[in-house]
Amino acid sequence: MGSAFLCVREVKLVSSGPLGPVYESLKTGVTLPNLVDLPDLLSEVSTGFDQTTDAPVYETEPREQLSAGSEFDADIVVIGSGPAGYVGAIRAAQLGARVIVVEKGDVGGVCLNVGCIPTKALLACVSVVDQVRTAKSFGVEVKTFDLNLGAMMAHKERVVKQLTSGVEMLFRKNKIQLIRGKARIVDPHTVAVDTETGTQKLTARFILTCTGSRPARLPVPGLEFGDRVWSSTEALSFSCIPQKILAIGAGAIGLEAGYTFARLGSDVLVVEMMSQILPASDAETARTLQNALERAGMRFKLNSIVVRAEDVGSRKKVWIKSEEGEETDEFDVVLVAVGRTPALADIGLDEVGVKHDGRKILVNEHMQTNIPSIYAAGDCIGEPMLAHVAWTESKVAVEHAFGLNSRMSYKAVPACVYTTPECASVGLTEEKARERYRDVRIGRYSFSHNGKALAIGESEGFIKFVTDGKYGQILGVHMVGPHVTDLIAQATLAIRNELTIDEVIETIHPHPTLSEVAQEAAMDARGRAIHK
Numbered sequence: 001m002g003s004a005f006l007c008v009r010e011v012k013l014v015s016s017g018p019l020g021p022v023y024e025s026l027k028t029g030v031t032l033p034n035l036v037d038l039p040d041l042l043s044e045v046s047t048g049f050d051q052t053t054d055a056p057v058y059e060t061e062p063r064e065q066l067s068a069g070s071e072f073d074a075d076i077v078v079i080g081s082g083p084a085g086y087v088g089a090i091r092a093a094q095l096g097a098r099v100i101v102v103e104k105g106d107v108g109g110v111c112l113n114v115g116c117i118p119t120k121a122l123l124a125c126v127s128v129v130d131q132v133r134t135a136k137s138f139g140v141e142v143k144t145f146d147l148n149l150g151a152m153m154a155h156k157e158r159v160v161k162q163l164t165s166g167v168e169m170l171f172r173k174n175k176i177q178l179i180r181g182k183a184r185i186v187d188p189h190t191v192a193v194d195t196e197t198g199t200q201k202l203t204a205r206f207i208l209t210c211t212g213s214r215p216a217r218l219p220v221p222g223l224e225f226g227d228r229v230w231s232s233t234e235a236l237s238f239s240c241i242p243q244k245i246l247a248i249g250a251g252a253i254g255l256e257a258g259y260t261f262a263r264l265g266s267d268v269l270v271v272e273m274m275s276q277i278l279p280a281s282d283a284e285t286a287r288t289l290q291n292a293l294e295r296a297g298m299r300f301k302l303n304s305i306v307v308r309a310e311d312v313g314s315r316k317k318v319w320i321k322s323e324e325g326e327e328t329d330e331f332d333v334v335l336v337a338v339g340r341t342p343a344l345a346d347i348g349l350d351e352v353g354v355k356h357d358g359r360k361i362l363v364n365e366h367m368q369t370n371i372p373s374i375y376a377a378g379d380c381i382g383e384p385m386l387a388h389v390a391w392t393e394s395k396v397a398v399e400h401a402f403g404l405n406s407r408m409s410y411k412a413v414p415a416c417v418y419t420t421p422e423c424a425s426v427g428l429t430e431e432k433a434r435e436r437y438r439d440v441r442i443g444r445y446s447f448s449h450n451g452k453a454l455a456i457g458e459s460e461g462f463i464k465f466v467t468d469g470k471y472g473q474i475l476g477v478h479m480v481g482p483h484v485t486d487l488i489a490q491a492t493l494a495i496r497n498e499l500t501i502d503e504v505i506e507t508i509h510p511h512p513t514l515s516e517v518a519q520e521a522a523m524d525a526r527g528r529a530i531h532k
Helices: 020-028 062-068 083-094 109-114 116-133 149-173 252-264 283-295 387-401 430-436 451-456 484-496 501-505 516-525
Strands: 074-079 099-103 177-180 182-187 190-195 198-209 213-215 244-248 267-271 298-301 305-312 315-322 325-331 333-336 340-342 374-376 415-417 422-427 440-446 462-468 474-481
Touching: 074 083, 074 182, 083 099, 083 109, 083 149, 083 198, 083 387, 099 198, 109 116, 109 149, 116 149, 116 252, 149 177, 177 190, 182 198, 198 387, 244 252, 244 315, 244 325, 252 267, 252 283, 252 298, 252 333, 252 415, 283 298, 283 422, 283 430, 283 462, 283 474, 315 333, 374 387, 415 484, 422 484, 430 440, 430 462, 430 474, 440 516, 462 501, 462 516, 474 484, 484 516, 501 516
Parallel strands: 074 099, 074 198, 099 177, 198 374, 244 267, 244 333, 267 298
Antiparallel strands: 182 190, 190 198, 213 340, 305 315, 315 325, 415 422, 422 474, 440 462, 462 474
């Protein structure tokens, strides 16, 4: 293996126990993988408290594991190069593993190519349009402007290309072999890859499955994907702006796509079967965002479902059923945005005996399947299907495979919506907190009282803390407003580390910044808001 291992820069020194030998390694000059940046991802989902352990420790020496695996083509084969796949591959390489990544499509997976990144690139274009429209209030007179869809698409493609090329560069930097082809697990240590030149068999000590997901379909007559029925993928590449769009589903995908087209001039109706948009989110936050999106031009029909559709000339006639009855309308495009489905077909799960429930691969807290040498991470193991969750899962998987006691925790998972205003949340909603705790206190502060928000002309929304009244523990944080998808990281850190509301209050926040709203909201939970 040569000198593939990193030298230890710092360790948590203990006198006895599994980390004791680390001190001796420092004296003798033996190199071990770097322990400093490995989080203790102890799983604890249902309660507000986390029982932590010592820093991740080695169950066996990685050097011993990898040398024992020299009979294989690689120490680990990673199937898929999306957020879970490429991050897991790089983390494995950092631990000294010989890594092969198999990718049947474009490097970067859904997120970089037809998901997170191109969506945000188009939303950035829309943001510029909005700035032009409101420029007069800042003293900038814009008499007229044109929308150049070709240039917008070119901007999106440049961003995507830069990031996907960056992932390939990271593969080369970390000596990760990339094989293009369709992978299928043959046995616990073998992957067959169908390439342009034939089938290649790869053997590995471990296999990490990161096959991602695909757009979910609706079993509704007339809503088969095509020219007039789009998934989120088709909504990212268009040569003209549809006059009238129906978006089915008021989750993040439906709201972001709907907002994009509404601000570009489309008449957008969003149909949602539940009683609020973002059904799993905090109710007050959802209402506030819906009101803002309605002012931006979007229309909503809640507690409603689409029961059938048919072609009428160049449009789709759609039947929408609600509590008031059934109505019809015609649309140029129907966007089906009802989530995503894990991609499990034809990857050899049943042949090898990997357990799944038909919707997701079943794993334990280490991301390990029922077959010890096979791990899975990302969308293929189900909700929450988020890129930042996927890469955390994959790091846990490879660290555990190569001897670290890493566990996955879903206690503090931020969720974001990138409309204007933005929406972000982490932890328990107010409703869930009141179900679990007797004494719940709420702190809330509006961006309309914040100097930075007023200066940039984006003062809509608020930050809301949900706290335990007895101890001041932060149970959840919910935000609507400017740049809250960036601000939510502070709240995620607080919940992950079980900080109290008082620790947020006593932290000095810079002025003038949007982050001050979080501090004021925290103070409001104690009845101490200064500017309210």
